[in-house]
Amino acid sequence: KAKVEGKGAVRCFKRELEEEYDARLVQESELAAAIDNGEITVVYQPIADLFTGQVLCVEALARWHHPQRGQVSPATFIPIAENSGLIDRLGEWILRAALTRAAQWPSSLQINVNLSPQQLISGRFPKVLANILRETGLAPSRVGIEITENIFVDFSESVLEQLTAIKAQGVRLVLDDFGTGYSSLSYLQMIDVDGLKIDASFLRQLPDHKVEAIIRTVTRLTADLNIHLVAEGIENVMQLQWLRGNGIHFGQGFLLGRPKDDPPVEWLDNLP
Ligand code: C2E
Numbered sequence: 218k219a220k221v222e223g224k225g226a227v228r229c230f231k232r233e234l235e236e237e238y239d240a241r242l243v244q245e246s247e248l249a250a251a252i253d254n255g256e257i258t259v260v261y262q263p264i265a266d267l268f269t270g271q272v273l274c275v276e277a278l279a280r281w282h283h284p285q286r287g288q289v290s291p292a293t294f295i296p297i298a299e300n301s302g303l304i305d306r307l308g309e310w311i312l313r314a315a316l317t318r319a320a321q322w323p324s325s326l327q328i329n330v331n332l333s334p335q336q337l338i339s340g341r342f343p344k345v346l347a348n349i350l351r352e353t354g355l356a357p358s359r360v361g362i363e364i365t366e367n368i369f370v371d372f373s374e375s376v377l378e379q380l381t382a383i384k385a386q387g388v389r390l391v392l393d394d395f396g397t398g399y400s401s402l403s404y405l406q407m408i409d410v411d412g413l414k415i416d417a418s419f420l421r422q423l424p425d426h427k428v429e430a431i432i433r434t435v436t437r438l439t440a441d442l443n444i445h446l447v448a449e450g451i452e453n454v455m456q457l458q459w460l461r462g463n464g465i466h467f468g469q470g471f472l473l474g475r476p477k478d479d480p481p482v483e484w485l486d487n488l489p
């Protein structure tokens with residue numbers, strides 16, 4: 218009897234796997250079509266000077282408006298793209314859309330775009346970036362490429378060469394979500410980043426003496442390295458005041474402004 222049940226369980230498990238597999242296939246084909254059907258858009262969130270409220274930069278963030286499912290989070294569809302080989306096409310589309318848009322803004326405003334580690338597998342990204350910079354006429358110094366510590370999971374000579382090629386074009390390199398992933402300080406020696414974004418999870422734990430020590434240490438580290446520090450995920454006035462009091466100058470978060478379709482303003486007028 219146990220044997221029969223066992224077989225049944227195996228069959229049932231197999232069916233579940235197949236269904237899961239099918240569901241993923243549907244999403245992949247839907248995502249491929251979504252790029253062509255205009256269901257993907259890009260929104261822009263301000264990164265501002267926390268003391269003056271000047272918007273220095275915006276981060277481009279991808280959105281998927283699914284005709285049936287509604288809004289699909291990039292936390293869901295970016296991994297689908299990464300696991301299906303769609304990320305090169307999607308990433309190129311987002312980069313072109315964002316840089317085309319940024320070329321219409323005042324030249325004081327910079328733009329950051331997220332890069333998946335998987336976009337460095339083919340080796341073509343630096344060329345794609347160069348082409349888009351040429352097409353849009355955007356000054357490379359206005360562009361930042363945000364990478365995460367995941368880039369170091371499969372770090373290779375090719376990845377290092379591509380990051381160097383990106384920097385050689387005059388584009389900024391920013392280490393995103395700093396402190397969450399495979400953070401090893403030695404990575405800061407290997408690649409020449411222009412800035413760090415300390416992950417929102419740290420700010421969310423304020424006030425707490427350990428987290429305060431960590432943020433202060435990262436602040437000191439970036440100052441000594443002479444690179445920028447951006448605090449991610451500022452949601453309330455307490456967090457903003459703590460950052461100001463501890464000499465952190467730049468930040469991003471819902472308190473300053475949510476990601477929006479519209480070109481951002483040059484100054485935040487509602488900054489507490
Ligand atoms: P990320 O690069 O760290 O982007 C910041 C995320 O935090 C965004 O989520 C943003 O909307 C959210 N955020 C900003 N301020 C606050 C705040 O005050 N509170 C909270 N709770 N959240 C805040 P979003 O747009 O959902 O994107 C999630 C992640 O998906 C991004 O994290 C990034 O890793 C990835 N992603 C988004 N767009 C792209 C893209 O075009 N390409 C790639 N490769 N990844 C992308």
Ligand code: MG
Nearest residue numbers: 276331363393
């Ligand atoms: Mg980012």
Ligand code: MG
Nearest residue numbers: 393394414449
């Ligand atoms: Mg981030």
Ligand code: MG
Nearest residue numbers: 394416417449
């Ligand atoms: Mg983050």
